[in-house]
Amino acid sequence: MECKVKDISINYEVIGSGKPIVVLHGYYIDHRAMTACMEPVFNSKNDYKRIYIDLPGMGKSGSAEWITNSDIMLDIVIDFINQIIPNEKFLLVGYSYGGYLSRGIINKMANRVDGLLLLCPVIVANFKKRNNPTHIILKKDNKLLSELEPSDAEFFNSAHVIQSKRIWDRCKKEILSGIKLADSNFLANIKKNGYEFSFNVDELNEKFDKPSLILLGHQDSTVGYKDAFEILDNYPRATFGILDEAGHHLHIEQEDLFYSLVSEWITRVEES
Template structure:
């Protein structure tokens, strides 16, 4: 279930300095629109968008996608360290539906980050990095 798209922080000065096409792409997905987020979007996300197979993505958008297994009904629970990070303001995929599979992952950390949309790794850097680092430590222990 997707949420409504909202902007929590907007830097109008930054946006006025960008190309209109960059403003459109950047503004359409980011909850936090700051210089730091723009630089990471420009360097990490935009290159992938430029080489994306748009026909394939359109097909996915129109027809959906499925895993090779039913994530809601695993044959047995996944008992390894798991990390589920979701953006509270993610209007692309949302966060609520993920809660329903949590019981399949008894060692999971489930975190919904405020001030974060679909690119939560660049909108909530410190929190994202902290949670991923802690998860890696748990993986190393197991």
């Protein structure tokens, strides 16, 4: 499906009907990474409308020269929400950069959000200021690595702390497939010149007191986990989990725990 925001086309997918859930993916990838990890949670839940968006310059969404920073990215996402589900309350899910944008939505329109899931969110946008652990591989699969193309093996080594055929197959299908579609020049320009919001995204007028879930990988060398402690007071109803044997693709490396914790979050939202 397509939605026009100004002069760009935003690609998105809607699955199911009922309470809206807006799902935002990370940088360079596309919405398929999120459908793959979120849809299994809803196998037995039929009353939610899952809205998976391709952010500008990613997946099948367009890009434009006037989109120069994350402030504009956030405005586009908010415009999209107002077009697709005007005046409706919704749940919000954000992975990595999508978690950064999700906190922007909380900052701007928290009154419409009934629950929040942050998966390995970008906390500190300035890469040089992040408190990240050194990348390590806890379980290496040398046989698998020997069967991969050198570039794929290099990516797998740099992006995962647990290696297996199952994890590689998911990574190739859900992560690499999106990266190959990305407008890399457009995204690199934002990353270099406008990745950080112009405002303090975590300075809220009121704490967000709706059921929340914040999941982090203990071995995540991309966004880390320690910086997330700084935002925890903003979310008094949050379950805050730091999972072992999990890097930035926590939902793939620890899929069973991920499904369990997300299901519990949905239950808390329903009971609130």
